[in-house]
Amino acid sequence: MTRFILRRVVQTLLVLLVMSFVIYSLIGLMPGDPIDIMIAGNPTIAPDVAAALRKLYGLDQPLLLRYWRWLMAALQGDLGYSRTHSQPVLTMLLPALGQTCKLLISSFVISVILSFVLGILAARKPGGLLDGIISLAAFAGISVPVFWLALMMILVFAVGLHWLPASGIATVGDGGFKDQVVHLVMPVATLALATTGGFTRFVRASMIEVLRLDLVRTARAKGAGEGRVILIHAFRNALIPVVTIMALSFGVLFNGALLTETMFAQPGMGKMIYDAILGNDFNLALSGLLFATLVTLLSNLAADLAYGWLDPRIGLQ
Amino acid sequence: MSRLEGAVSPWRLRRRRFLRHRAGVASLGVLGVLVMFALAAIPMQWFGWDPDATDLFARFDPPSAKHWLGTDEAGRDELIRLMVGGQMSLLVGVLATGIGGVVGVLIGLCAGYFGGRVDAVLMRFTDGMIALPLLPLLIVLGAVDLTKLGFSRGFAHSGAAGFWRIVVIIAIVDWTAIARLVRAATIALKERDFVRAARASGAGAGYVMTSHVLPNVATPIIVAFTLTVGRVILFESVLSFLGFGIVPPTPSWGNMLNNAQELVISAPALAIYPGLLIFATVIAVNFLGDGLQHAFDPRSET
Numbered sequence: 330m331t332r333f334i335l336r337r338v339v340q341t342l343l344v345l346l347v348m349s350f351v352i353y354s355l356i357g358l359m360p361g362d363p364i365d366i367m368i369a370g371n372p373t374i375a376p377d378v379a380a381a382l383r384k385l386y387g388l389d390q391p392l393l394l395r396y397w398r399w400l401m402a403a404l405q406g407d408l409g410y411s412r413t414h415s416q417p418v419l420t421m422l423l424p425a426l427g428q429t430c431k432l433l434i435s436s437f438v439i440s441v442i443l444s445f446v447l448g449i450l451a452a453r454k455p456g457g458l459l460d461g462i463i464s465l466a467a468f469a470g471i472s473v474p475v476f477w478l479a480l481m482m483i484l485v486f487a488v489g490l491h492w493l494p495a496s497g498i499a500t501v502g503d504g505g506f507k508d509q510v511v512h513l514v515m516p517v518a519t520l521a522l523a524t525t526g527g528f529t530r531f532v533r534a535s536m537i538e539v540l541r542l543d544l545v546r547t548a549r550a551k552g553a554g555e556g557r558v559i560l561i562h563a564f565r566n567a568l569i570p571v572v573t574i575m576a577l578s579f580g581v582l583f584n585g586a587l588l589t590e591t592m593f594a595q596p597g598m599g600k601m602i603y604d605a606i607l608g609n610d611f612n613l614a615l616s617g618l619l620f621a622t623l624v625t626l627l628s629n630l631a632a633d634l635a636y637g638w639l640d641p642r643i644g645l646q
Numbered sequence: 647m648s649r650l651e652g653a654v655s656p657w658r659l660r661r662r663r664f665l666r667h668r669a670g671v672a673s674l675g676v677l678g679v680l681v682m683f684a685l686a687a688i689p690m691q692w693f694g695w696d697p698d699a700t701d702l703f704a705r706f707d708p709p710s711a712k713h714w715l716g717t718d719e720a721g722r723d724e725l726i727r728l729m730v731g732g733q734m735s736l737l738v739g740v741l742a743t744g745i746g747g748v749v750g751v752l753i754g755l756c757a758g759y760f761g762g763r764v765d766a767v768l769m770r771f772t773d774g775m776i777a778l779p780l781l782p783l784l785i786v787l788g789a790v791d792l793t794k795l796g797f798s799r800g801f802a803h804s805g806a807a808g809f810w811r812i813v814v815i816i817a818i819v820d821w822t823a824i825a826r827l828v829r830a831a832t833i834a835l836k837e838r839d840f841v842r843a844a845r846a847s848g849a850g851a852g853y854v855m856t857s858h859v860l861p862n863v864a865t866p867i868i869v870a871f872t873l874t875v876g877r878v879i880l881f882e883s884v885l886s887f888l889g890f891g892i893v894p895p896t897p898s899w900g901n902m903l904n905n906a907q908e909l910v911i912s913a914p915a916l917a918i919y920p921g922l923l924i925f926a927t928v929i930a931v932n933f934l935g936d937g938l939q940h941a942f943d944p945r946s947e948t
Contacts, residue, residue: 344774352786360791465669468936472876472929474883477903477921484910484917584781588884592907602782603888606789618786621779629777 337633341626345619349403352618353396356611362388363412366609409612413605418616421601426620429597431513433586436520441575443525448532449559455537463529470526475585479519479592486515496594516589523585524578531574535567542566576632579625663941670937673930680927684732695726698895706913718916719905728919731897734809735924738892739879739931742816746878747871750821754828755855759836769829776822784881787815788890808893816881824870831863865942872935876928883924899924 364382368374374382383389387398402409408418451463487495493515539545540563548562587599594600598617605614654662664670687697700722707717714725757768792802792811801807832855835841841858849858885891886900894901899920903909909917 340770344770344777347774348778352783355786355790358790358794359786360789360794468929468932469925472880472925472932474880474887474921474924474928476884476887477924480903480907480910480917480921483907484914488910488914581780583779587779587781591888599782603785606785614786618779618782621782622777625779626777 334634337630341630345623345626348622349400349619350396352615352622353399354392356615356618357392357395359606359609359611363609363611364388366412403616408616411605411610411613413608413610414613418612421613422598422616422620425596425598425601425617428595429583429586429590429599432516432520432589432595432597433582435513436517436524437575437582439517439521440525440528443521444528444532445564447525447529449536449564451529451533452536452540453559455533460533464533467526467529467533470523470529472526473523475519475523475588476592478523479515479589482515482519483592512595516593516595519592520582520585520589524582527578527581528571528575531571532567535571536563539563539567572635573632576628576635579628583621583625660941664937667937667940669933670940673933673937676926676930677934680732680923680930681736684729684736687726687729687733690726690729695723697722697726697730697897699723706916716913716915718902719909719913724916724919727897727902728899728923731899731902731920732923734892734896734898735879735882735900736927738809738813738816738882738898739875739927742813742820742878742882743871743874745813746817746819746821747824747867747874749817750824751828751860751867753821754825755832755859757825758829758832759851759855759859761833761836765829768825772822772825775819778819780819780881781884783819784815784885785888785890787818788812788885788888805893805896808891808896812882812885812891816878816885820874820878820881823874824867827866827870828863831866832859835859835862869935869939869942872931872938876931876935879924879928879931883920 362383363386364379367382368379380389387395390398399409406419408422410416411418411421414421447463447467451460454460483495486493494512495515540559544566545558545563548558553562583599586597587603589595590597590600591603598621602614602617602621604610605617687695691697701717705717705719709716716724718724718727753768753772757765757772788811792807793799797807836859841854844854844858882891882898883900883903886898887903889901889904892898892901894904902920903917
């Protein structure tokens with residue numbers, strides 16, 4: 330077990346290292362460089378001064394050398410300064426991550442609960458009317474463009490009904506707990522609706538599979554009530570693949586968070602990365618992307634470990 | 647030997663099973679209508695409908711005899727733009743899936759067939775790709791400056807570059823599901839007697855893969871391709887919406903929603919149409935995939 334965990338951790342670190350290089354090179358391929366942006370802000374900078382600046386900041390060095398220097402600095406906790414926010418990148422990452430976690434965790438919990446209920450209801454009579462309706466809704470959930478769903482929410486609940494605020498995380502001058510919750514309702518609902526569809530399909534498929542097994546027949550034969558059969562005997566066995574898939578879908582959820590944050594103007598990781606790329610804020614974009622990759626990798630690692638822990642039949646080699 | 651009475655070929659059986667899947671059949675119909683809707687733009691353009699003709703005196707016009715769905719913020723006809731945009735979105739969906747699918751099939755086949763170190767390297771690579779946050783990666787790829795890659799300025803800013811860029815970047819990131827599927831199927835097939843017999847009689851790896859393995863993994867691949875098309879259309883719409891995909895003035899369903907946040911207040915209908923078409927297309931594609939899966943699954947009842 331310890332060897333397995335160690336190996337997976339080393340693998341994760343290796344993937345992260347490779348990704349840091351790939352993202353570093355890709356960011357370098359975005360239009361312009363920091364000195365170009367300086368020139369755009371102050372066109373009187375002479376070409377030789379610009380060249381001297383490039384030399385000073387090492388921008389004339391080959392890619393590999395620049396990457397090595399960045400990596401060494403990053404490993405010592407120096408991720409550089411954000412150009413657009415004039416702050417160290419590190420101090421910006423944490424609050425943004427906190428905001429994203431609020432959104433991710435609340436919509437994740439809601440969609441897990443919803444999908445358990447809907448998936449079990451649908452699996453009880455596959456092909457029945459209730460199953461048909463739930464499956465249709467689940468298909469709608471995986472097929473809807475998240476940004477458009479957000480737009481429709483804004484159209485109905487903010488523009489039409491004036492029930493909820495369309496953007497931001499708090500009203501200026503208020504910012505109490507209730508105010509913050511009200512601002513979270515639409516983003517969380519959007520993300521939860523979009524995620525529940527896929528989850529429900531997994532729960533349903535897994536439950537149908539398990540309900541066919543002998544252990545369910547045995548439980549019924551022993552006289553266990555229907556509720557007990559489904560919730561205790563079947564559901565616990567159906568959980569194994571479902572938990573893995575839910576943990577693995579964290580990356581997809583992060584995509585959704587990026588979009589919902591952008592649509593509802595919430596200052597989380599997703600919006601930060603998006604704005605950083607648009608605003609040529611190289612350091613911030615690079616660190617944000619790497620952070621997102623790290624979080625996704627860690628959740629995959631957790632999914633792997635949970636899989637082995639939930640199902641003792643799976644050898645951890 | 648006499649012909650077996652009532653024997654049916656596998657494909658006939660599959661067609662019969664597919665036709666019983668009502669949602670699958672209905673979605674095939676819906677997709678047919680959507681494709682015809684998009685293609686109808688070609689004859690309509692011969693009769694003078696122009697997706698790029700602006701009329702600043704007729705911005706945000708309501709539906710009329712001249713503009714059936716009204717006009718957008720530059721006074722362009724919304725209907726013809728939706729049709730041409732549909733061509734873009736559908737074409738990107740099919741092309742990116744095709745290219746990414748070929749990459750995925752090749753990687754999966756090699757990993758599954760050769761096994762050992764080849765398999766380990768290719769699958770670690772695939773796992774790494776799966777672990778990536780796709781959307782941020784697509785945005786970075788969409789922001790890459792093509793002139794820094796050695797393309798000429800003229801090409802880098804042309805419409806064709808915008809189109810191919812999005813096809814290629816989606817294909818680069820979305821091949822992993824197919825690769826894993828093909829690998830698993832190949833490993834299962836590799837030890838079957840007919841494949842071993844072929845190898846024993848001296849067939850080369852390329853021959854065995856193309857004539858014995860590939861035809862037998864065709865059905866799950868078809869299903870996976872279908873489901874990928876839906877996902878790709880969603881990716882295209884998101885990227886174009888964020889401004890990293892199909893570049894205006896060429897319309898696509900995604901970039902027609904570019905300034906949708908303002909449109910929601912000034913002209914809600916314009917914010918609804920393109921999204922509704924994306925939604926309808928993707929849901930139909932997904933149901934089609936479900937129907938095909940049902941038809942190809944030998945465990946499902948006739």
